[in-house]
Amino acid sequence: MSLEEFKFIYWMEYAHRMWGRALGFVFAVPAVYFGVRGYINVALAKNLGLFFLMGGTQGLVGWWMVKSGLQVVFLLHDQPHLKVPLYGRGNTSRGEVTVSVFGCWCSICHCACMQIHLAYSQLYDCAGTENRLGV
Numbered sequence: 722m723s724l725e726e727f728k729f730i731y732w733m734e735y736a737h738r739m740w741g742r743a744l745g746f747v748f749a750v751p752a753v754y755f756g757v758r759g760y761i762n763v764a765l766a767k768n769l770g771l772f773f774l775m776g777g778t779q780g781l782v783g784w785w786m787v788k789s790g791l792q793v794v795f796l797l798h799d800q801p802h803l804k805v806p807l808y809g810r811g812n813t814s815r816g817e818v819t820v821s822v823f824g825c826w827c828s829i830c831h832c833a834c835m836q837i838h839l840a841y842s843q844l845y846d847c848a849g850t851e852n853r854l855g856v
Contacts, residue, residue: 734787741780749773768827775823779816786813 752769755761761769 737783741776741783745773745776745780748776765831772820772823772827775816775820779813779820782812782816 752761752773756766756769
């Protein structure tokens with residue numbers, strides 16, 4: 722591997738790491754802000770906390786994958802070939818799918834709860850008992 726190839730990989734990994742930290746920051750700051758102001762109920766707070774934990778776990782798995790390094794495998798004619806360990810790639814893929822499915826599930830549940838709340842308020846004419854979101 723040449724120095725230029727290494728620099729490219731290094732800066733891609735660095736940008737990816739910074740992107741993950743920025744996502745964590747962009748996710749955590751509004752969650753704390755709205756939680757302190759009382760806009761987040763207990764069930765949603767648990768889901769948001771689990772999302773944050775899952776994102777951090779993805780970061781740890783990514784760090785573990787980078788820490789484990791590349792493996793040198795000799796193929797035909799004794800030509801060295803660099804390879805990422807399969808257990809690292811498998812764990813990151815499983816984590817991505819898990820976070821995506823959980824996100825979809827939480828979104829669907831939240832939308833369904835809002836629809837039930839709106840239907841209930843219209844059915845029983847609860848216009849004078851608005852919650853903090855104005856619904």
